[in-house]
Amino acid sequence: MIRDQAGHLIAQIERSDFATAGATVWTGRLEASSITLSLRRGDAQTELEIRAAIADAGSADGSEAFSLQGKEATWRSVYPTTSILERETAETVGILVDNTYAEPPESSPDSRASWCCSGVMVGSDLFLTNWHCAGPKQRWDGEVLQNAVIDLAWEKSSxxxxxxxxxxxxxxxxxxxxxxxxxxAIGLKGGRTIFPARISRDPLIEFEPVSLIHHASCRPKLISDKCRVQSTMRHAWTDPQGTSGKYPELTHDCDSEPGASGGPIFDAKGRLIAIHHLGHQKVASAMCPADRVNKAVKISAIMAHVRETKPGVADELGW
Structure with a gap:
């Protein structure tokens, strides 16, 4: 039984939640400044250990500098909202919080790296985010998967x-x-059926109005909606010179910050057209010229790749 500082029960973990002896499981987000654990109906062989935790440090200090169009961010909180379309669209979006063992000096062998990203539900139990949201080691290994917590209601929802x-x-x-x-998540109930994002099958149009829903700087759910597509033909980030002749990305001018990676971009009808993944190239290099546009991967390019490489997943998603 997990309780907050006032003694309220906020999560309950069952023996069946542990598939194997010595297993590690993560709860969902626990809204409390401190917690207590009590073990009920255990036996002499039962041991429970808190091996790791992630604490939310709160909002950043407001010193954004990653990929804003002006001096101040133009995003706003998604809630309160009176638009049914905006509400239902936002409910498909979530934050991914993760952590893994860093590669520290010998003096701090237990050091961990933590991060957050954004993403969107594309199926009843399938969450789309960026590949680079695997963290500093850039690989979706067992530890990263095991430690991932996804929350579709990081906005003070009950x-x-x-x-x-x-x-x-x-x-x-x-x-x-x-x-x-x-x-x-283990220990939590609620939310029931997940309705995934609707996907646009229409051709992209330059300068069409769009919105980006995200968790910049790990904040509660935000929307950048005073923005437009800039170009519908952008080369891949792994091909900075555009030599492949492929253009799987688009550019946009929606304000974003670290934490917005993986955030979905929706058209005016609330349909998914891309996922944000890169901000401004502020300093030019031999490979990449400086720019002031954000980059996103087209959902059409992702769908085509899934159909080619994972046809079973494509069939499940109706892609």
Whole structure:
């Protein structure tokens, strides 16, 4: 039994939640400044250990500098909202919080690296985010998957819609995407049926109005909606000179910050057209010229790759 500082029960973990002896499981987000654990109906062989935790440090200090069009961010909180379309669109979006053992000096062998990204539900139990959201080691290994916590209600909602990741069913470095299989987080109930994002099959149009829903700087759910597509033909981030002749990305001017990676871009009808993955190239290099546009991977390019490499997943998603 997990309780907050006032003694309220906020999560309950069952013996069946542990598939094997010595297993590690993650709860969903626990809204409390401190917690206590008590063991009921255990026996002499039962041991419970808190091996790791992630604490939310709160909002950043407001010193954004990553990929804003002006001096101040133009995004706003998604809630309160009176638009049914905006509300239903936002409910498909979530934050991914993860951590892994860093590669520290010998003086701090237990050091861990933590990070957050954004993403969107594309199936009832499939969450789309960036490939690079695997963290500093840039690989979706067992530890990263085991430690991933996904929350579709990081906005002070009374309904808990939190999940853990069980598998990566499709991914690609060039298109910077990963699709995670998820299941309801241990110890929490609520949220029930997940309605995935609707996907646009229409051709992209330059300068069409769009919105980006995201968790910049790990904040509660935000929307950047005073923005437009800039170009519909952008080369892949792994091909900075555009020598391949492929253009799987688009550019946009929606304000974003670290944490917005993987955030979905929607058209005016609330349909998914791309996932954000890169900000401004502020300093020119031999390979990449400086620019002031954000980059996103087209959902059409991701769908085509899944159909080619993971036809079973494509069939499941109706792609």
């Amino acid at each position: 309904v808990r819609r939190q999940f853990s990741a069980t598998d990566v069913v499709a991914k690609d470095v060039e298109l910077d995407y990963a699709i995670l299989r998820v299941r309801q």
